[in-house]
Amino acid sequence: MGEEKDYSIKMRLVAFPFVNKKKKSSFLSTSFLTPHLFFLRPVPFSTKKTTTTTSSSSDLSRRKRRKKSPPSPPPSLEKWRSEKQQQIYSTKLVHALRELRISQPSPNPNGRAVREVADRALAVAARGRTLWSRAILSKAVKLKFRKHKRQRIANPALTQPVIATGSLRSKKQTVMRIKAKGLPAVQRKVKVLSRLVPGCRKQTLPVVLEETTDYIAAMEMQIRAMTALLSAVSSPTEHEEEGQTHVLVS
């Protein structure tokens, strides 16, 4: 139980490197991440159903309170299709991209870095209600964490609670999964699918399916936003950009 306390304290500490790194608009960047860092603290995101195993009492009461309110299904997909959501995401993305350039001036940010920024912004836009978004955010946090505190013993303490409980739960729920759709072909495909969607590797079939629908809708919005951004950015200076893109293509 002491480990959970350490876990929560370390999570809080992680917020600080973020604050120090960015000079301007640090408020903006931390405001994205800190609410979600704290959200991640209580229970690792294996299932929505069982809560009693790992949380300390205060976290448990917080979890319980959340559960008591109508068992809310993940938000509808319409949210991802609204113009307003795309605008919000585009703005977040632009801010994050600018910060990326500021924080990495010398090696120009490559596609991988941009992809991570875009995914993180997307996860934030999801407001932490889905497994995949929380998984993306925690991935980013873990990476930063390891980079800054490599020597600390804290690392194994961080990852252990997450993995241990996850595998325990998956054993119990494998039985359910087989009962549900016994066909081995379906099982195989669900496994592949669960690996494609972040945060769903050890989840039951219905959870994977729900996460998938939300994830697909979110990614489609991400693509629309990034495409719009690219065309907005490249068309005004088309005569210049054209020259450059030709060089890049050839």
Next chain:
Amino acid sequence: KMSGRRSRSRQSSGISEDQINDLIIKLQQLLPELRNSRRSDKVSASRVLQETCNYIRNLHREVDDLSERLSELLANTDTAQAALIRSLLTQ
């Protein structure tokens, strides 16, 4: 009737076949390949899942490609900065 069963299943963590079928149908509606097939000729769950995996891989590839293009833009400092600011203002 159906929604009643669904909410009950959620709380007792029992998973009904119907619940899963509903989710699969919902998923089918999202896939461009399978969206238009009529409900009479039911597409198999296996097919839906396969198409879903393919679709997600395609989406990932698109995002990677867009990210790559955006990173190239970012590399061109002045034009990119100005353009990014402009795009923010024109929204």
